[in-house]
Amino acid sequence: MTTAPDWQTRVGDVWAAEWQRTDRSFADFAPHLDAAILAVAPDHGRAADLGCGAGATSLAIAAARPGLAIHGVDLSEPLITIAGQRTADAALSNVHFTAGAVPGDLEPSYDLAFSRHGVMFFDHPVTAFRGIAAALKPGAPLVFSCFRSPAENAWASDTVAAVGGQFDSPDGYAPGPFAFADRDRIADLLATTGFTDITITAADYHYRAGEGADPVTDAIDFFRRIGPVARKLADTPDADRPALLDRLRVMLADRVRGGVLDFPAAAWIVTAHSQGSGQ
Template sequence: MSMANKDQEEMWNGPGGKAWVRAQTLLDTAFQPFADILVKAVTAAGATSVLDIGCGTGATTLGMAEALGPDADCLGLDISETMITHARKRAAETGSTAEFIVADAQTHPFKAGSFDMITSRFGVMFFEDPVAAFRNLNRAAQPGTTLTMFSWRGPEENPFMTAAETAARPLLPGLPAREPDARGQFGFADAARVERILSEAGWSDVASEKIDVPCRFPLSTLDVYVSLMGPVGYAMAQGVDEETRDKVTEAVRGALMDFVEGDEIVFTAACWKTTAQS
């Protein structure tokens, strides 16, 4: 199994992947609107062979497989064996026809012309060489295949996604700074750059649409979110003393109170919906 993105493999098979498995229900709830959009897109296209990139614990792949029925092939791919193991368990428990593989989309030797639709929900911003990755995906696509993917716009447009690290930084001074165009959550914030990457990789008719999607999850699960997700959760997974952990949790919980509506956390995901043709 060829992996070009060794650092990502280590992260997503370590604390990152374990966190997403533990927070699976919370994250599926929060990002359900994106799964709904992808399910609608593959259904409208009459897709028969779908590749879902960076599928994580499998929610989008499972949703598409259910909507398209047993005659369609839906394959979820992720670099994290931790998350793919969980996705396979979910498929087995629900009798889903979705299949899952542990692989690096940048280097995996797909059979040429295998897919008539390629999708991703926040799984494409982590490639060491994005042009090489999307060129590899283009080879895997049939002529006329549609690529539909979501990525985050900038941190300044996503205050919920940066509130935790802003609040925690005085207590966790080692938190990494957000760097424009760096691999990670906001790596595809520049739509013009993404369009250049896709065009150079052989995709045509590239278009990016701004979408603002209301997302929500139960307030009762906020501490799970604080302790596991994002740079703060990752930093705490590396080991901090109990006093610091308590202070960080209190500070972040206070910062996120601005997003409380009733018994829910509600935030807007400011994203790009990017489409292209093979």
């Protein structure tokens, strides 16, 4: 479980330090999501990036829609700082970022909302999606992505298995990378929080975990800081950690192909439209 206070402190801080490797892990997926967003994005008006992180999706949409004003919102101050720096580096004038929470810090009357893998970390998804619906103009689109099941995401299931962990099915909702894995639950959630015209599409991609001169060490550095392996290692006594890391190294070394370490990854891309009532 990864909650709002985690993102405002240690988890957000690590994501800020690791933004280049997290963006790299999404690099093969980003074109699929960006295309789905651009398919419904207006040329003008205002859009919200929900849980924008270091801003990659905001920047891609802002570059493709220069007449659309993008507002990225995220709980993590360090991630917002990086997103702002990247905006300045890209010389984009139609995007700005604020530290804050969805839905409380959204503004009224957006023409579009989107999120790359941000929504499954909402502590209270019903409240959050009602607030998002209320912040959208009637009929305005929402597009987001999220992971499918751990079993379809070998970057998580195989690496966690290598360090002796497993994914338990929580009783009820628990915010985390796989909280939106169930397609029917996504559809029910959207239908009961003010959305209609719901489309949920599977997208498979390659999750780049390691590359460069030593892709295995690169991947270990990444996994031990971010994601479910990092959590399992943090819960492991110090004395037992080196043996688990050795097992992870052996598994990763066996998967290097063409000098890179890619894993199968699986996401949903979800499109819906606000009914306008905010329910």
